[in-house]
Amino acid sequence: MSLVTAVCRVDHLLPDSGTIGVTAIDKRPVDGPVRVRPLGLYADVQADRKHHGGEDQAVYAYADEDADHFAALLDRPVPAGLFGENLRTSGLDVTGAVTGERWRIGATLELEVTIPRIPCATFARRMGVRGWVKRFAEEGRPGAYLRVVKSGPVSAGDAVTVLHRPDHGVTIGAMFAGLTVEQAEAVLSSTAPIAPKVRRDVTKVLARRT
Numbered sequence: 001m002s003l004v005t006a007v008c009r010v011d012h013l014l015p016d017s018g019t020i021g022v023t024a025i026d027k028r029p030v031d032g033p034v035r036v037r038p039l040g041l042y043a044d045v046q047a048d049r050k051h052h053g054g055e056d057q058a059v060y061a062y063a064d065e066d067a068d069h070f071a072a073l074l075d076r077p078v079p080a081g082l083f084g085e086n087l088r089t090s091g092l093d094v095t096g097a098v099t100g101e102r103w104r105i106g107a108t109l110e111l112e113v114t115i116p117r118i119p120c121a122t123f124a125r126r127m128g129v130r131g132w133v134k135r136f137a138e139e140g141r142p143g144a145y146l147r148v149v150k151s152g153p154v155s156a157g158d159a160v161t162v163l164h165r166p167d168h169g170v171t172i173g174a175m176f177a178g179l180t181v182e183q184a185e186a187v188l189s190s191t192a193p194i195a196p197k198v199r200r201d202v203t204k205v206l207a208r209r210t
Helices: 064-074 121-127 132-139 172-177 181-189 196-207
Strands: 003-010 027-029 034-037 059-063 087-090 102-105 109-116 144-150 152-154 160-164
Touching: 059 064, 064 087, 064 132, 109 152, 109 172, 109 196, 121 132, 181 196
Parallel strands: 059 087
Antiparallel strands: 003 027, 003 087, 034 152, 059 144, 102 109, 102 160, 109 144
16 A cells, blocks of 8 residues: 655755755654645745745655665665655655656545656755765656645545556656657657646757757
C-alpha cells in the first residue's frame, strides 16, 4: 500500500546568503490534518516565489525509499522535511511517476504530478555537502512537484491511490535526465491534460531542435 508517512511545512524562515536573504526550505513534520489548496499546504510559504511555488509546484513529494538511499550514501539520517518536501511517501515510485499522473490522497485530496525538483544553491547550503547539487543530480532521485486538482486535507497515514496515468509514459525521472525530442512530442500529443509549466518545459525541448 502507498501511504503518506509525513506532512511537512515551513518551521522557520532561515537566513540565507542567496539573493532573497532568507529561505523557507526548513520544512518539518506536523500533526495533521493540514488543508491543501491550489497554492499548497495551509501555513506553508516559499521565500523565493520566482523559482518556487505557484500552482504547478504547489506540493513537493519525496519518497521514503529515496530518502533511505541518500541516508546510506551520506551516512546520516535524512528525516522528513530535510529536502524541503511537503509530503514524504512510502510504497510509491515518485521518480517513476508519469507527468500528468493523478493521485488521490485520503478521501478528497487530488494531486497531479508535474515536474521534477531541480537542485539549487539554496538546497546545497541547506545540506552543507560539498558538490551537493551535482551529487543529488547524479543519483537521479529528484522527487516530484504536484499541482492541486481538488483541495482537501492530508495527514500522515493517508493512503495514496493512483487514479490515472497518461499513456505517453514520460516519467519524472526522464524529465530530470533531460527529455528527448520524441518524449517531448509524446507529452504534447497526448490527450491527457498538460499543466502549463510542463507544456512550457517540453516546448523548450522542441524549440532547441530548430
